[in-house]
Amino acid sequence: MSYPVRSAERVGGQVIQLLHNTGHAMFMLLEATWFIQFAFGKRSRHETVTQLFVTGIKSLAVISVVAMFTGMILALQTGLELRRYGQEVYIGSAVAVSMIREMGPFMTGLIIAASVGSAIAAQLGTMTVSEEIAALEVMSINPNRFLVMPRLVALTLMMPVLTVYTNILGIMGGAIVGATQLGVSVTSYMNNATEFATNKDLYVGLFKAFIFGIIITTVSCHQGFMTREGAVGVGKATRRSVIISFLVILVVGYMVTRMFYI
Amino acid sequence: MNKFGREVSIEILVGLFMFIVLIALGIFTIVLSREKMWSDSYQYEFVFTEVGGLREGDAVYLRGMNVGRVKQTTLEDSRVHVYVTLDLPINLRHGYKVDVVDASMLGGKYLKVYEGPEGAPALGENVTILGSKPVDMIQELAQAVAGFQDMIDAVAEGEGTLGKLLKDETMYNNMLEISDDLKLVSDKVAKGEGTVGKLLMDDAVYNDAASVMANLRGVSDRLASGEGTLGKLLYEDATLYDNMDATMVAVRDIAETINEGEGTIGKLVRDAKLYDEAALLVEDVRAAVDDLREASPITSFGSVMFGAF
Numbered sequence: 001m002s003y004p005v006r007s008a009e010r011v012g013g014q015v016i017q018l019l020h021n022t023g024h025a026m027f028m029l030l031e032a033t034w035f036i037q038f039a040f041g042k043r044s045r046h047e048t049v050t051q052l053f054v055t056g057i058k059s060l061a062v063i064s065v066v067a068m069f070t071g072m073i074l075a076l077q078t079g080l081e082l083r084r085y086g087q088e089v090y091i092g093s094a095v096a097v098s099m100i101r102e103m104g105p106f107m108t109g110l111i112i113a114a115s116v117g118s119a120i121a122a123q124l125g126t127m128t129v130s131e132e133i134a135a136l137e138v139m140s141i142n143p144n145r146f147l148v149m150p151r152l153v154a155l156t157l158m159m160p161v162l163t164v165y166t167n168i169l170g171i172m173g174g175a176i177v178g179a180t181q182l183g184v185s186v187t188s189y190m191n192n193a194t195e196f197a198t199n200k201d202l203y204v205g206l207f208k209a210f211i212f213g214i215i216i217t218t219v220s221c222h223q224g225f226m227t228r229e230g231a232v233g234v235g236k237a238t239r240r241s242v243i244i245s246f247l248v249i250l251v252v253g254y255m256v257t258r259m260f261y262i
Numbered sequence: 263m264n265k266f267g268r269e270v271s272i273e274i275l276v277g278l279f280m281f282i283v284l285i286a287l288g289i290f291t292i293v294l295s296r297e298k299m300w301s302d303s304y305q306y307e308f309v310f311t312e313v314g315g316l317r318e319g320d321a322v323y324l325r326g327m328n329v330g331r332v333k334q335t336t337l338e339d340s341r342v343h344v345y346v347t348l349d350l351p352i353n354l355r356h357g358y359k360v361d362v363v364d365a366s367m368l369g370g371k372y373l374k375v376y377e378g379p380e381g382a383p384a385l386g387e388n389v390t391i392l393g394s395k396p397v398d399m400i401q402e403l404a405q406a407v408a409g410f411q412d413m414i415d416a417v418a419e420g421e422g423t424l425g426k427l428l429k430d431e432t433m434y435n436n437m438l439e440i441s442d443d444l445k446l447v448s449d450k451v452a453k454g455e456g457t458v459g460k461l462l463m464d465d466a467v468y469n470d471a472a473s474v475m476a477n478l479r480g481v482s483d484r485l486a487s488g489e490g491t492l493g494k495l496l497y498e499d500a501t502l503y504d505n506m507d508a509t510m511v512a513v514r515d516i517a518e519t520i521n522e523g524e525g526t527i528g529k530l531v532r533d534a535k536l537y538d539e540a541a542l543l544v545e546d547v548r549a550a551v552d553d554l555r556e557a558s559p560i561t562s563f564g565s566v567m568f569g570a571f
Binding site: 050161165195206 | 269272273275276279280283284286287290291294319321
């Protein structure tokens with residue numbers, strides 16, 4: 001077989017694999033969504049609450065640091081430029097609008113994808129290579145209901161909640177930098193912060209966070225289920241889940257912004 | 263802690279966190295909606311021909327204070343109706359103004375309300391409040407730039423004083439001539455020619471002035487030391503003054519005596535009869551002198567003819 005034919009076969013195979021993976025991920029998501037009705041049922045309640053705890057409470061520390069410093073950096077960078085024109089008082093609105101519209105959901109999405117998403121991929125990948133998933137299926141336990149659905153509920157619920165938390169901390173971080181570095185009083189900063197941001201900005205941001213939660217769960221669980229080749233495969237699945245989540249979050253974030261603001 | 267207890271504590275933590283964040287979200291929503299939930303608000307309607315991009319949520323300023331927000335803008339009857347919510351009631355008077363103003367060069371608008379002059383009559387109830395047409399800053403700037411461009415074009419074409427200054431060589435030639443003239447004048451001055459030249463270059467005037475000053479100083483010194491008549495007048499004892507005073511008194515007495523008609527001069531001045539007699543005497547004397555003049559040749563001839571006898 002000639003090289004061009006082999007290359008065309010390989011590309012075609014990859015395209016088919018991509019379509020297969022996407023289809024598999026979508027069916028997994030749809031099935032998990034269908035099982036949400038049992039999220040707080042007797043059999044799933046414990047797992048759902050555990051996932052809510054892991055996603056929400058255990059991520060608080062890292063999210064707090066990232067959110068606070070994101071707000072501080074935004075305030076400092078914007079404030080230094082605005083100070084050249086004597087307009088540093090506007091950092092409040094700059095930080096608030098940036099955090100609420102984009103940075104809050106985006107930073108939360110990245111942190112959760114890197115911490116919780118990678119953990120999900122690693123856990124499900126390990127279960128896959130050790131044939132625990134197969135064992136569940138043999139016992140007629142649907143892995144999508146038992147493993148995916150609680151994570152989907154946890155991430156879709158916790159992502160908006162964590163985004164609100166990120167927004168608050170980011171705006172507070174900006175206020176600290178404004179007061180200590182740029183001579184903008186906290187009152188003035190807060191007045192300005194609430195001057196330009198709107199409820200639409202807030203809820204579009206939360207909608208993004210909700211979508212990011214679905215993306216992270218779908219990508220991570222799917223990569224976990226697709227894991228092959230033992231421990232090496234688990235590492236690959238973890239890495240792929242983080243990369244794909246990041247990319248999809250970026251693209252979907254842009255599309256949601258475009259959908260609501262243009 | 264057993265499994266059940268651990269699960270309950272996890273649930274409590276998750277629930278607490280979600281509860282706190284939901285409260286924060288509620289506060290966020292209220293703050294960003296900018297609704298004054300626990301204070302009175304006052305609704306007003308302003309009517310504009312156009313609003314220049316004023317939007318819902320833009321601020322309303324009264325005497326430089328933010329007193330509310332634009333709640334809604336609607337197109338009605340070829341006008342724009344702007345509904346605002348204010349934190350306090352406003353009392354508009356005749357001469358009021360409602361303007362749409364640029365918030366900054368970067369964009370944004372706000373409503374500026376001027377209540378009208380103090381003492382002006384208040385607007386009646388149910389009066390439509392009309393707003394002024396906003397000034398389009400970009401259009402104004404474009405017009406200014408266009409005007410400036412016209413000016414540059416006119417200058418480039420040599421129109422006007424500035425254009426002629428740049429384009430017309432007549433003015434340059436005139437300036438050149440003036441410059442030459444000035445050079446001539448300065449050369450003459452440098453050579454000490456003419457009055458200004460002498461003033462600048464010749465020491466004689468200075469020397470004369472110095473000499474005059476020296477003389478004046480000598481005079482002032484002599485005055486100061488009481489020398490000469492003027493010096494004595496200024497600095498001597500009171501003798502001269504007393505003498506002059508006594509003289510003036512005597513002169514005044516004489517004048518009074520004459521004025522009262524006493525003495526010969528007084529009578530001459532005051533007595534009309536004496537005046538008349540004196541006048542007659544003068545006439546008589548004049549007549550006698552005339553007679554004597556006329557008789558003089560005859561007398562002389564007689565003297566010559568009959569002198570020998």
